[in-house]
Each structure stands twice: as C-alpha cells, then as structure tokens.
Amino acid sequence: MTAVRTVLGDIDPGALGVCDAHDHLFIAVPALAGQELDDPAAARDELAAFGELGGAALVQWTPFGLGRMAAELPAVSRASGVHVVAATGLHQAVHYDPALRARLDALGEHGLAALFVSELTEGLIDGDDPAGPRGRARAGMIKVAGMFHGLDTRTRRVMAAAAEAHHATGAPIGIHHETGTAAMDVLTLLHEELGVPAASILLGHLNRFPDPGLHRELAASGAFLAFDGPSRAHHATDWRLLTCLEELAAAGHTGRLLLGGDTTSASGRAATGGGPGLPYLLRVLRPRITAALGAEAARAVFVDNPARAFAVDWR
Structure with a gap:
C-alpha cells in the first residue's frame, strides 16, 4: 500500500496536508554547540504554533x-x-x-544499508548506539549529505548504502547539499549510477546556490527540489528564494518544488523567543508564494508535492 510513514504510523498521502517538507524538531551538531534543539516542551510548542496556522505535517531530516x-x-x-x-x-x-x-564506518556500506532499512521497517533506535534500544516509531525517509562542490569517498559509500536501502524499501532519499553545491554530482551518482528513480531523490538547500539554469536542469530530471528559508545561518541568499521559485514555476516545474524552514538552533525557534521558527513558513512565506505564483501553485508546494515526494509503496 502506498503511504507516508509517520512516527505514529502509515497514513494515506492525501491525509498529509500542509507540510513543512524539511525541518528539525531535535538536532545537536558540533557546529552549533550550545544551540541544541533538545527541549521536548519547546518542540511541542513550536509544532503547535505551526498547527494553529494550518500546518498539518513536518518532515524532520535529522539523521x-x-x-x-x-x-x-x-x-x-x-x-x-x-x-x-x-x-x-x-x-x-x-x-x-x-x-x-x-563505529559507523566499521559497519561498511552494506552494514549501513542494513541499519537504514531496520529503522525504516522495524523502528528508530532511541540513542546514538547502532545496537541500542529500538522504539516503535519508524523512519519515513533517508537523509544523507554531499560535500562542498564534490563527493568524497565516505560520502559515496554512505550514498551507496542509502541507495541500497531505497531499493529494499522504496524510501525517498533527501540530500543536504553544502551551501547548495554538488547537486548534479549527487543526482548522477544516485540516479544514473545507483539506479534510484529521480522522483525518489529530494535535493535540499538549493536556495543557497541560486543558479536558475542548474535548478531547471535538476527539475527536468524528475527529482524534487527542496528550498529552505529563511535561515539564520545562510541568510545571504534568502532574498533569492522567491525568485528561484518563480523562475522554476515559469519553466513548468511547479510540481517538483518543496519548501521547508530548516530550523537548526534553539535561537531559531519562535516558541523560545528567537525565530523565525516554524510559523514563519505559513505566516509569511505562504502568502508571498500565493501572491507570486497563484493559489494552485502554492497548494502544489505545500500540499500536493510533499504528498508525492514522501509517498512510498513500502516493500
């Protein structure tokens, strides 16, 4: 059965609703030490504020x-x-x-693929030990990352593991592109070399590399293009976000667009006094997208496209 796999179980893609297609409720990375998203109460408040504005779904890309x-x-x-x-x-x-x-490198390509498959089909491991306790909630996607303007050996091994897990389950693969770069390298590796259908590839952070010609080429492949904004850490290209979306829509690629907030720090949460946070996506960006592209295109970006991007005929 084709379904979107949420942490509370599988749902019909049509029930996903208005979706923040790339964000974080919890995350801790060395580059943002002291800004960890690790407060369940704050996460609940932030998600509730998103829901009050009509938000119905959020995809957490924290791997x-x-x-x-x-x-x-x-x-x-x-x-x-x-x-x-x-x-x-x-x-x-x-x-x-x-x-x-x-420990993760010691698993090797096939061991990593087995880890990903187990989290997609059996349940998420509750800590940072690959052999740790497993909960009932299952993953609904695979998140991997490229490098700045290229792919190193480890990146290729992890992406090969992600492709193996995709072929075993059907799960979509979302990619962090460092400042939006190396998207074509990733698409070539996953799609052309490893056989992942383009429609199962979600190319993230493309607003950070606002190259209209490249965006059109990526969209023409059939992959989904994920744009995030605004971002406290990458605000230099935020002003190009709407222009990127308009240019892709004008080229006939509205059906390939995804939008997310990508909140990665405690100071970026609206619920704790910072911001812009999850509500900004619907409070500010959705009206602007509706005005610029029309109501039908806005529905595609926030509702129809995420329902297709995260829908899987689970194997």
Missing part, C-alpha cells in the same frame, strides 16, 4: 546519531496534532563524535 530524540517524536506529534515524518541516514563525518564515527 541517525545527531540527537534526533526518536523516543520523543511520537509524543510531540500526538500532543500537537501534527504529523511527523522522521529520518534515518547519516550526515557528514565532521558532525559526529570520533568514537561514534568509527
């Missing part, structure tokens, strides 16, 4: 080993009434404690 607090996700989703899709997968090596990185 294995980065403080995703898997055991908290079902309660946060249930309390807010907002669907949550969780991720398995791995980020760049630099974001991991050396001891954990060594």
Whole structure:
C-alpha cells in the first residue's frame, strides 16, 4: 500500500496536508554547540504554533546519531496534532563524535544499508548506539549529505548504502547539499549510477546556490527540489528564494518544488523567543508564494508535492 510513514504510523498521502517538507524538531551538531534543539516542551510548542496556522505535517531530516530524540517524536506529534515524518541516514563525518564515527564506518556500506532499512521497517533506535534500544516509531525517509562542490569517498559509500536501502524499501532519499553545491554530482551518482528513480531523490538547500539554469536542469530530471528559508545561518541568499521559485514555476516545474524552514538552533525557534521558527513558513512565506505564483501553485508546494515526494509503496 502506498503511504507516508509517520512516527505514529502509515497514513494515506492525501491525509498529509500542509507540510513543512524539511525541518528539525531535535538536532545537536558540533557546529552549533550550545544551540541544541533538545527541549521536548519547546518542540511541542513550536509544532503547535505551526498547527494553529494550518500546518498539518513536518518532515524532520535529522539523521541517525545527531540527537534526533526518536523516543520523543511520537509524543510531540500526538500532543500537537501534527504529523511527523522522521529520518534515518547519516550526515557528514565532521558532525559526529570520533568514537561514534568509527563505529559507523566499521559497519561498511552494506552494514549501513542494513541499519537504514531496520529503522525504516522495524523502528528508530532511541540513542546514538547502532545496537541500542529500538522504539516503535519508524523512519519515513533517508537523509544523507554531499560535500562542498564534490563527493568524497565516505560520502559515496554512505550514498551507496542509502541507495541500497531505497531499493529494499522504496524510501525517498533527501540530500543536504553544502551551501547548495554538488547537486548534479549527487543526482548522477544516485540516479544514473545507483539506479534510484529521480522522483525518489529530494535535493535540499538549493536556495543557497541560486543558479536558475542548474535548478531547471535538476527539475527536468524528475527529482524534487527542496528550498529552505529563511535561515539564520545562510541568510545571504534568502532574498533569492522567491525568485528561484518563480523562475522554476515559469519553466513548468511547479510540481517538483518543496519548501521547508530548516530550523537548526534553539535561537531559531519562535516558541523560545528567537525565530523565525516554524510559523514563519505559513505566516509569511505562504502568502508571498500565493501572491507570486497563484493559489494552485502554492497548494502544489505545500500540499500536493510533499504528498508525492514522501509517498512510498513500502516493500
């Protein structure tokens, strides 16, 4: 059965509703030490504020080993009434404690694929130990990461593991592109070399590399293009976000667009006095997108496209 796999169970894609297609409720990375998203109460408040504006779903792209607090996700989703899709997968090596990185590297390509598959089909591991306790909530996507303008050996191994997990389950693969770069390298590797259908590839952070010609080429492949904004850490290109979306829509690629907030720090949460936070996506960006592209295109970006991007005929 084709379904979107949430932390509370599988749902019909048509029930996903208005979706923040790339964000974080919980995450901890060395680059943002002291700004960890690790407060369940704040996550509930932030998600509830998103829900009050009509938000119905959020996809958390936090992968294995980065403080995703898997055991908290079902309660946060249930309390807010907002669907949550969780991720398995791995980020760049630099974001991991050396001891954990060594344990993960020791698994090898097929061992990593087995880890991803188990989290997609059996349940998310509740901590940072690959052999740790497993909860009932399952991942609904795989998150991996490229490098700045290229792919190193480890990145290729992790992406090969993600492709293997995709072929075993059907799960979509979302990619962190460092400042939006190397998207074509990733698409070539996953789609052309590893056989992942383009429609199962979600190319993230493309607003950070606002190249209209490249965006059109990527969209023409059939992959989904995920734009985030605004971002406290990458605000230099935020002003180009709407222009990027307008240019892709004008080229006939409205059906390939996804939008997310990508909140990665405690100071970026609206519920704790910072911001812009989850509500900004619907409070500010949705009206602007509706005005610029029309109501039909806005519905595609926030409702129809996420329902297709995260829908899987689970194997």
